[in-house]
Amino acid sequence: MPYDPQITYDDMLKVWSGGERANYFAPHLSIGEIIFREMERHPKLIAQISATEKTVLTREEVRFNAMRVATYMRGLGLKQCDIVGLIARNTTHLVAVAYACFFNGMPFHSMNISYEQDTIEKLLSITRPRLIFCDGDEYERVLAATEHIKLDISIITMRNHPSGSVRIQDILTTPIEDNFRPARLEQGPDQTLAILCSSGTTGVPKAVTATNSHNCIFPGFLVTTDVVQYTHSTVDWFSGLSSIINAGVFSTTNVIADNDFDPAFMCRMVQEYRIGLVFQCPSHMAMLANCPEFEDADLSSIKHYIFGGSRCSLDVQNRVRSRLNGDLIFSYSITELNSTGTLNLHFDEKPNSVGCPVAGNKIKIIDEEGVALGPNKVGEVCLFNGQHWSGYYGNPEETLMIRDSQKWFHTGDLGYVDEDGFLFIDDRKKDMLKYHNIMYYPNEIETVISQMPNVAEVCVFGIWNAVNGDEAAASVVKRHGTNLVAQDVLDFVKEHIDAQYKQLNAGVIIVDDLKRSGNGKTNRRANKDHFLNVQKIN
Template sequence: MSYQPKTHYDAVDKIWSSEKEKSQFGEDLSIGEIIFQEMVRHPKSVAQVSDSEKTILLREDLLNNAIRIATYMRNLDLTQRDIVGIIARNTTHISAVAYACFFNGIALHSLNPSYLPEIIEKLFQNTKPRIVFCDGDEYEKVRAATAKLDVKIVTMRNHPKDAISIQEVLKTPAEEGFKPISLKSTHQLAIISSSGTTGTPKAIIVPNCRTILSTFTNLTTLDVQYSASTLDWISCLWTIVSSGVYSTKRIISELPFDPAETLRIIEENQVSWVLQSPGQVAAIINCPDFENASLQSIRYYNFGGGRCSMEVQNRLRQKLGRDFVNFAYGLSETGSLCCVNVHFDAKPNSVGRPSPGYKLKIIDDQGDKLGPNKEGEVCINKGSFWPGYYGNPEATKEIYKDNWLHSGDLGYVDNDGFLYVVERKKDLLKYQSNYYYPHELEELISRMPGVAEVCAFGIWGVENGDEAAATVVRKPNDLISEKDVEDYVAQNAGTEFLRLHAGCLIVDDLRRSPNGKTNRAANKEYFLQAKGIQIIT
C-alpha cells in the first residue's frame, strides 16, 4: 500500500483530488471475472491456509469448489436479482461461497454470527435471501429468524442432523464449460453491515466497482494476507477480493481475535500484510508475547476504523524497525480505502492523501466548502456511483448527495493535501462554554503508564453540559486506580476545563461492536450502569 497518487487542490472549487490509477485488468471485466481468470493463471499456488482447521487449498482447489457451489446455486435457479445470505466464521469454504456469488453475479449479504435473532430477522426480511450459509452453531437461530422466508440453509461447520452441509453442496457436479457472469460496475457485489452503534445495522451495498481494489495494487503473489474479521465487515471483503485478484496467500482462522494467537499466526505463516482495528493493535502491543515476537515478514501493517494512540503507533513502529505501519481511512459506504498514510514521520496522525481517483472536500454546517486547515465535515467522491443502503432510500439520501458521501466525520486537509480526521461529528462535546473531543482525553490518558486502552465520552447534565468520563483497561499486572487516572488527567491536561468530571471506570475490556471496533455508546451505557447514574433531561 505504498503507492501515493499525485494530489491536486482546486483553490476555486476547494476540492482535493488524486489522479486515477491505470487499471491492470480489462475495464469490461467484473470482479468475479478477474478473480476467475487469475485463479486459472496460478492453479498450483497456495490460495488459503486455515490455521484453526489445518487445511490448505491451492488456487485450483478453491476455484473448483467455488464453481461447484456456483453450479449448485444455478441449479436452484438463482439469478442476479436474488441474494445469498451468510452468517459464518472464517472456515475453510467461506471464500469459495463468496467467489461463487461473485461468479454468478449474485450479491452476498453477510451478517455477524453474534447478532440477535430479531436483528437477523429484520435484516433478512429486507434483503430476502433465497439461501443462507451459516455455521451449525447458529443454525437454530437462523432457522427461527428466517421462518417467514422461503429459504434454504446450508451449514459450514458443526452440522446439525437435519441441515444441508457444505460438503453435500461440494459434491455438485460442475457445470460443463462454466464461465462467470459479466456485470456492470453499478451492479451490487456484496451487502455488508454498518457498525450498528445507533440501532439496527444498515445494509450497505458494495458495487461491482474497480475502486474496491484501490490501494491494493502493490500486492504480489509473494504476499501473505491476514485479517481476523468476518465477512460481514468490509476489511474481510477487501481481503477476500484482493487475495483472489492478486493471487496472494490468505491465512484464516475460525477463532475470534486473540493477540497472542495473532502474533503466532504472523510468525509461523510469514504474514506480510495485516489489517486490524485500533483496539486490536493496542491488544497486540500490550500482549506479553509482543516483545519476543518476530514480525520481520510484515511489509504492510494497516489499521483503521478509529483512532490509535501515538504511544501504540510508536511502539509498533519501533518493533517493526521500519515504516510499515499505515493509518488507513475508509468507509464501508465507499467500499474501499479513501486514504492511506505512508508518511508517518512527516505527517503523524494524518490518514494520508486521497486514494487514486478520489476527491475530498470539507464543508461547514451550512454546506459551504472550506479551504486548507479549516475544520468541517469530510465529504468523499470516489468517482463512481454508490447504490446506497439496500431497501432504505431515505437513509441513503441523508448521506449521499450529488455523488458525494457525507461521512459524518469532522476533519481538515493541510497545505500538503493530507487529511486529518478529528472526530465523529456527533461526538463533539461541550462542557459549560468549552468544546472538546473525546479523543483529546483518550490521547492524554493513553500516555499514562499502566493504561492499555481507553474510551472517553460525555455524560450530559443540565448544569454543566457534557461532563467527561472514561472507561480504562489496565495493562497486565498493573494496579492503577480510577482516582489515579482522574488525577493524571488533572495534572497533565493542557486546559483547565478538560477533566474527568464524571469520573473513571476500570474495566477488563472495552465494549466493542461485532467487528471489533470500540463502541463508544456501549461503553457509555456500561459506565452509567456500573456507576448507577441516571441521565436527567
Template sequence: MSFQPRTNYDVVDKIWSSEKEEPQFEEDLSIGEIIFQEMVRDPKSVAQISDSEKTILLREDLLNNAIRIATFMRKLGLTQTDIVGIIARNTTHVAAVAYACFFNGIAMHTLNSAYLPEIIEKLFLNTKPRIIFCDGDEYEKIRSATTKLNVKIVTMRNHPAGVLCIQEVLKTSAEEGFKPTPLKQGSTHPLAILSTSGTTGTPKAVIVSNCRTILSGFTKLNTSDIQYVSSSLDWASSLWTVVSSGVFSTKRIISDKPFDPSETLRIIKEYEVTYVLQSPAQVAAIVSCRDFEKANLQSLRYYYFGGGRCTAEVQKRLRQKLGKDIIQFCYGASELGSLYCVNWHYDAKPNSVGRPSPGYKVKILNDQGDKLGSNEEGEVLINNGSFWPGYYGNSEATKEVYKDHWYQTGDLGYVDVDGFVYIVERKKDLLKYHSNKYYPHDLEELISQMPGVVEACVFGIWNVENGDEAAAIIAKTPNVQLSEKDVTDFVDQHASTKFLRLHAGCLIVNDLKRSPNGKTNRAANKEYFIRQKGIKIQKQ
C-alpha cells in the same frame, strides 16, 4: 515504498483530488471475472491456509469448489436479482461461497454470527436471501429468525443432523464449460451487502458495488504476499482481503477463532505474513500483549490499521517495534466499499490517514455547507468517481448521506497544505463543557499514556448546569493494579486545560464493550457506565 498518489488542489472549488492509476485489468471485467481468470492462470499456487482447521487449498482447489457452489446456485434458479446470505466464521469453504456469488453476479449479504435473532430477522427480511450459508452453531437461531422467508440453509461447520451441509453442496457436478456471468448493471451491480455498526439502532444494509475502487490501497500486492485478517466476512476488512487475495493471487491465512493478540503474533511469525489489517482496538491489544516485545514481525511489509482513531501512544509503540515504511494508517468505510486514503508517508505525517486514493476527491464543509480550505476543520466528504447504490431498501437514509456523488462521512477533519487528510473525530461525538468544545480522543490520548492502560473510551454525561461532563471506561492490562482515583488524578495533573477533566468519573474494566465487528462501541460503553454508576440522566 513511496506509493502515495499525487494530490491536486482546485483553489476555486476547494477540492483535493488524486490522479487515477493505470488499470491493471480490462475495464469491462467484473470482480468475479477477474478473480476467475487469475485463478485459472495460476492454479498450483497456495490460495488459502486455515490455521485452525489445518487445511490447505491450492488456487485450483478453491476455484473448483467455487464453481461447484456456483453451479449449485444456478440449479436452484438463482439469478442476479437474488441475494445469498452468509453468517459464518472464517472456515475453509467460506471464501468459495463468496467467489461463487462473485462468479454468478449475485450479491452476498453477510452478517455477524453474534447478532441477536431479532436483528438477523430484520436484516434478512429486508434483503430476502434465497439461500443462507451459516455455521451449525447458529443454525437454530438462523432458522428461527427466517421463518417468514422461503430460504434454504446450508451449514459450514458443526453440522446438525439432517441439515444440508457444505460438503453435500461441494458434491455438485460443475457446469460444463463454466464461465462467470457478465453483470447486467456493470460496475454499479451489487457485489456484497455489509452492515453498519448499528450503534443507534438496527444496522443498515450497505451495498458494495463491483466498482474497481474496492481495490484502492491494495494494488501493490503481488503473488509473494501473505495476507491475514482475523475478521469474518461481515467486516469490510475481510471482504477487501478476500477480493484482493483473489485478484492479486496472494496467499491468505484464516482462522475461525476469535481475535487474540498472542495468536495473531504467532500466526504472523509462523506463516511469514506480509500484510495485516486491524482495527485500532486490535492494535491496542497487540501492543499491550505480553508477547509483543519479543514477537518476530520481520516478515511484515504492510501493517494497515483503520476504522477509528489509534492513540499516539499505541502508534508510538508500534512504530518502535516495526521500524520504518511498514505502518500504514488508512481511512475507509463500508459505504463506499473501499479505502479512501492510505498513508504511505507515516514517518513524515504520523497522524494523517494519507492523501486521497487514486481517482478519489475530498472536500471539507462547515455546518453551513460552505467549502473550507487547507487546515480548516469541518465534515469530510468523499467522491470515489463512481455511483454508490446506497443502503439496500432504505432510500431515505441514502439521501441523507449521499448527494451528487458525494458521501458525507460524518467525520470531522481537515486537509493540510500538502494534501494529507486528518480525521479528528466523529461529528456526533463532539462534546461541550461550559461552552468549551472538546473531543473524546483528547482525553483518550492522555489516559492511554498511563502504564497498564490498554484502551480508553470517553463519552459525555449530560448535566444541565455544566454540559457534557466527561466520563471514561478504561481497559487495563491483566494483573496490573489501577484504580479509578489513579486515572482521575493523572488527568488532573497532565491535562492541557482546566476544563478537560473526568468530571463524571471513570470505570476500570478488563475489556470494553464492542460492536459485533470488534470496534469499540462508544454508545454501549456509555450505557454500561451509566448503569454501573447508577446515574440518572438529565434531559437536555
C-alpha cells in the same frame, strides 16, 4: 519530504484529489470474471491457509470449490437478482461461497455473528435472501429469525454442524456444470457485488450495497503475488471483503482463522507463515500491542501493516511501529465508499494522520452550511470516488441523507486537511459509537434504561478504550423519592440486551440532573465530561 506528487489541491473548489486511478483490468470485467481468470493463470499457488482448521488450499482447489457451490446455486434456480445470506466466521470454505456468488453475479448479504437476534431479523427482512450460509454456532438463531419473518429457505452450515443441517461439505460434492464460466453481469460494472452492514441514524442497521466497480480492488502497488496476507475481519466488514478480493485478483496467499481474535496466536501466525501484509482494526491492534508475547515476537516478515476503521491512540501506533521493519499505514474510509478512501504512507512524518486520498478519490471539508473549507479548518469530512452506488438496499431515504446530488459522501466525521494534503480525524459528528468495530447508537441503550420505573432521565455516551473502542457509559437521574444505584442499571441492561458491545462496559453514575445545552437539550458531550471527572475523583 517525499509526499505523493499526484495529490493536488483546487484552491477555488477547496478539494484535494488523489489523481487518476490506474486500470489493472479491462473495465467491462466483473470482479468474478477477474478472479476466475487470475485463478486459472496460477492454479498451483497456495490460495489460502487456515491457521485454526489446519487446511491448505491451492488456487485451483478454491476455484473448483467455488464452481461447485455456484453450480449448486444455479441448480436451485437462483438468478442475478437474488441474494445469498452469510453469517459466518472465516472458515475454510467461506471463500468458495463468496467467489461462487461473484461467479454467478449475485450479491451476498453478510452479517456479523455478534448481532442480536432482533438485528438479524431486521436485516434478513430487508434483503430476504434465497439461501443462507451460517456457522452451526448460529444455526438456531438464524432458523428462528427466518421462521419469525416467514422466510422459507435452505440454511447451509459452515462448521460445527447441528444434526440434520445441510453441510457445506455436502454442497462441495455437486458436479461442476459443463463448460462452466462466470456469468456476464446483466447491469455491467454497476451491478451490486455484495451487501454489507452499517448503522442508520435511528440505530436500525442499513444494508450497504457494494458495486462491482474495480475501485473495491486494493491499490496494487502494495500487493504482489508473493505476498502472504492476513486480516481477522470477516466479510461483513469492507476490510474482510477487500481481503478475499485481493487474494483472488493478485494471487496472494490469504491466512485465515475462525477463532476469537487472540493476539498471541496472531504473533505465532506471523512467524509461522511469514505474513507480509496485515489489515487490522484498532481494537485488535491495541490488544496486540498490550499482549506479553508482542515484545519477543518475530514480526520481521511484515512489510505493510495497515489499520483503520476507528481511531487508535498514538501510543499504540508508536508501540506497533517500533516493532516493525516495514510500514505502518493508517487507512480511512466508510463502508458506503466501497473502496479505500485515504492511506498514510508517511507515518513517521505525519503521525496520527489517516493520510491522503488514494488515486481516484477526492476529499473536501465542509462547515454546517455546506460551504467547503480550506486547509487546517475543522468541518465534516466528505469523500468522492465518482463510481455508481446503488445506495442502502431498500432504504432510499437514508441513501439520500449520506450522498448528495454531486455524489459526495457525507461521512459524519469531523476533521481537517493540513497544508500538505493529509487528513486528520477529530471526532464524530453523529452519535454513533463503535465497540470492536461494531457500530451502535447510545439511544438504543437509553431506550432500554428509560423503561426502568425508578429512572427519570438518562444519557448514554461512549468512553474510549484503546482495546475495545467506545465503551458505553451512562449518567442516570432517579425518580424523586425512589432508590436506585448504579448496579441496578447495569443489571437491567444486562438482562434486557444480549449484545456485549451494548453493555454499559464503562460504568454508570447516578446524578441529580443531566448537563444541558443553552436550549435545555441534553448535552451528551458535557455529560461525558462530568462522568470522566467523577471517575477521576473516585
